[in-house]
Amino acid sequence: MRAFAPVSVVIPTWRGAAWLPRCLEALSRQTCRPCEVVLIQNGGPALELSPPPELPLRFHRNPINLGFAAAVNQGIRMTQAPYVAVLNDDAFPEPEWLESLLEAMEAGPEIGSCASLMVFAHRPDIVQSAGIAIDRAAIAWDRLRGHPVAQAQAPAEVFGASAGAALYRRAMLEALKGFDGRFFAYLEDVDLAWRAQIAGWRCIYVPRARVHHLTSASLGEGAPLHRFLLGRNKVWLVVKNAPARDLPLVWLYDLLGVVYALVRRRDGWALRGRLVGLRGIRPFLAERRPGSPRVLSPLAPPWHVPRRWSLPPA
Incomplete structure (x- = not known):
């Protein structure tokens, strides 16, 4: 067990005041804590936060909503750790989440990203995402979505990681110039994963890295x-x-x-x-x-x- 991880965590938030404290509390309970957490607020009134004192939190507020992709890129530029975890403000990682992702990432220098096991917060026995899948028709979806968690216990190489809860190698992010900010939100993680695949980077799904997710809490599913x-x-x-x-x-x-x-x-x-x-x-x-x-x-x-x-x- 490591008390300190060479990982910067970036959390973009928009309308997340109701669930952000739970997210930060979950981060503070990690078996190996990140060296820094950067919170990027996309517009709206300034948040009044009382984060756990042991969490090394930095805060940046944008006057307007720049979108998920641009906010994450901002956070990446503000950090320097060799690994960057991206976490939704409505995602609540279990204590071994970060440690499990880091162990998988350090298995080889060709691994550019690691995907979490994301479960529905209201149905933690059901998979919301076990990495991103894609087919020849360029249809991308959350792998194993709707399946019982018991069917998602095998590590695997996958197409990509859902940016709702993922770990990235900084070297890969810099080589690919991060997320495409023009996407604003949605499919920016698919685009990054596709470019990473073309460049030869691998993505590993890590079932021990479990996260409870509210799923599209900001906009609403299907808005x-x-x-x-x-x-x-x-x-x-x-x-x-x-x-x-x-x-x-x-x-x-x-x-x-x-x-x-x-x-x-x-x-x-x-x-x-x-x-x-x-x-x-x-x-x-x-x-x-x-x-x-x-x-x-x-x-x-x-x-x-x-x-x-x-x-x-x-």
């Missing part, structure tokens, strides 16, 4: 802005990273997904997001560096895709 950002960022994700040979398959599945949202859910936000994404496509085309992920999940029939985002009963 219109959530769906809009997912639609817009999906376009940019594909343009930046998807190999040309997969593009017909990608756009076919994506078209079917938009039609499904319009017909079955009367939801036009996914289409609006994609239209805005297409209008802003030019800089992403200029930066296009495509490649196939080394870790791919099997392609599912289109009618099975919605099951990947199933929610546990309340």
Whole structure:
């Protein structure tokens, strides 16, 4: 057991006053504590915090909401430890979380990130995320979402780590220039994972690193802005990273997904997001560096895709 970890923790927050104290309290109980915790507040009234005294907390407040990705990048630049953990303000890690991630990270210099076992806070026996999975249609989802925790106990190499609770190697973040701040929120961790895969970095899923997560507490699961950002960022994700040979398959599945949202859910936000994404496509085309992920999940029939985002009963 280590009392001190060469890890900086970055926590972006927006409207998180209700659950942030629980997050900080959980961090203070880690079996090996981070060398520093940087809290980035994205707009709103200044938070009145009484953090645990043993937590080495630094605070930065942005006058406006810059989004998750830009706030995390700010925090990364403010820190210097060789490893950076990113944690949502509505995520509550168990005591061995950081120590478990660090042990997995130090197994090899080619490991660029480690993914946590994230469980639903209201149903801790159900997996919310066991890393990010992706298929040839560029559909990304939380691996093992909705499965019993008992089925998520095997460590594995995965496509990427959900940035809601992940550990990153600073060398990888610097080589890849961090998250793409233009994404604002959602799919920025998928974009980073894809670029990391192309560059040869590995991601390891660590089931001992368990985190209880409220899941989209700030915006709400399935809120219109959530769906809009997912639609817009999906376009940019594909343009930046998807190999040309997969593009017909990608756009076919994506078209079917938009039609499904319009017909079955009367939801036009996914289409609006994609239209805005297409209008802003030019800089992403200029930066296009495509490649196939080394870790791919099997392609599912289109009618099975919605099951990947199933929610546990309340």
